[in-house]
Amino acid sequence: MSKVHKVEANIETVKWGYFDNSWEPILEVESGDIVDIEALNHQSGDAPDLLFDEKIKEIYEHFTDRNMGDHLITGPIYVKDAEPGDVIEIKIIDMKPRMNYGSQVLANWGNLSNEFNREETIFIYEVDPDKNITYPLFTYDYPRPINAPGLVTEPGSVERKPVKDKITLPLNLHFGTAGVLPAKDGKIHSLEPKNFGGNFDNKNFVKGTSLYTRAQINGAGVFVGDSHFAQGDGELSGTGVEGSVNGRIQINLHKNKKMFKNIxxxxxxxxxxxxxxxxxxxxxxxxxxxxxxxxxxxxxxxxxxxxxxxxxxxxxxxxxxxxxxxxxxxxxxxxxxxxxxxxxxxx
Missing domain, CATH: 3.10.28.20 (Acetamidase/Formamidase-like domains)
Structure with missing residues (x-):
């Protein structure tokens, strides 16, 4: 019978901005086990009065050497009997917003950045969980270049302008980052998608779907992160609606199965x-x-x-x-x- 485990996001279970196969596991599971796992919004500093809770605040204060990627990673989870070459399945059973606010960025790395004079803008979105929608609540001009992970814009330091246009988007809760730890030693930046998973940002990785990837080290080292409330194909402006999500996943180990290069x-x-x-x-x-x-x-x-x-x-x-x-x-x-x-x- 499958066991149900719980992984809370805190300074012991979360890493910031990279993957490293030397990480110690935060949990050991057997194939078929279920894990309630928390994934956090790495843009929470865009409106800390709405996007921080005590744990997120502690994580921001704890990780002061944020000098690689943006993404908050929860894991790794050791899968008993998993060996390099085995197939790991990460099935999403459920996802719920941790809080009813998220952040979306018109970023300097966005596809149309030059057309917007490389000026950066934040939109804060609110979630209506009963209607399963999200909508822009207010916006502000970013006061400095976004040139480091985890920047914080304190309330009152910028002019928050209400968005009066009645736009609604369907909720599309998903993990943008997931997979297993890499075979390559050392720190690997979290920005790019990789053959082990990483920051692949497929908006279809939602409740009821399964992600398959090959274990690259013993125990696999399953992780999730970069949770979203909504995202279009392309993630055009640089981000989706980034939002903290509490998920329930099932981890399955498949022996003697063949995959090719990518997830x-x-x-x-x-x-x-x-x-x-x-x-x-x-x-x-x-x-x-x-x-x-x-x-x-x-x-x-x-x-x-x-x-x-x-x-x-x-x-x-x-x-x-x-x-x-x-x-x-x-x-x-x-x-x-x-x-x-x-x-x-x-x-």
């Missing part, structure tokens, strides 16, 4: 494979190679046939253009292959 998302009706590159062309190419390899292996069919069907029905989406290395995911409709038998080695 795979099972989003229900689709398989979603990922590609990364410094241009969208390169990212799309890698996603296409991953898609052909995955489907041809899964169903023991020719790569030529897969290539044909993907051209007819494979949907390539821009995952994000905000993370230095760009991301593209290919959504593969399961229905198209329903009459074929899956390979036992496939996830």
């Amino acid at each position: 795979i998302l099972d989003s229900g009706e689709h398989w979603e494979v990922h590609g990364y590159g410094h241009t969208l062309d390169l990212a799309a190419h890698e996603a296409a190679v991953e898609a052909v390899d995955f489907i041809s292996h899964r169903f023991n069919i020719s790569k030529e046939l897969v290539y044909s069907t993907l051209s007819a029905k494979g949907d390539f989406h821009i995952t994000q253009v905000a993370n230095g290395v760009k991301g593209v995911h290919c959504r593969i409709l399961k229905e198209a292959y329903k009459n074929l038998e899956a390979n036992d080695e496939s996830i």
Whole structure:
């Protein structure tokens, strides 16, 4: 029977801005166990009166050497019997806002930054959990360049201008960052997506979906972070609506299963494979190679046939253009292959 564990976000369980395979586990689980886990908004300093609670405030005060990436990472979780090459599944069972406010940034790294004179703007969003929506509450001009993680803008130090236009967005709670610890030693910056997961920012990693990745070290070292209230494909201005989220995940270990280079998302009706590159062309190419390899292996069919069907029905989406290395995911409709038998080695 699966055990249920709880991981609170605090100075012992959270890291800021990088991944490191030397981290000590914060928890050990067996395959099938469930973990209630808290993920925090790394933009909480944009409105600390609304986005801080006591734990978040303590984390901001504790981590003074924030000199790498932006992201707050909760983990790692040691998975019993996991070995390099095994497949780890992170299934989201539930997600709820930790608080009803989030932050969205028109950032200097956003796609249209030059068109906005590289001026940076903050929008604070409010959540209506009963209606399952979020909407912009107020905005302000950022008073200095955003050039370091975890900057704090105190209330009263800027002019908060109410947003009077009645815009509503559906809640889209998801983890932008998740995966397992890397094989490579040393600190690895949290900004870019990686083959072990990292900051891949697929908005479809929501309740009811499963992320698959290969363990790279013994015990895998599962983590989550970079939680969002909403995000569009592309994450155009540099961020989604960043918000702290309390989630429930199930961690499953799969032996003798084959994956290729990058993570795979099972989003229900689709398989979603990922590609990364410094241009969208390169990212799309890698996603296409991953898609052909995955489907041809899964169903023991020719790569030529897969290539044909993907051209007819494979949907390539821009995952994000905000993370230095760009991301593209290919959504593969399961229905198209329903009459074929899956390979036992496939996830």
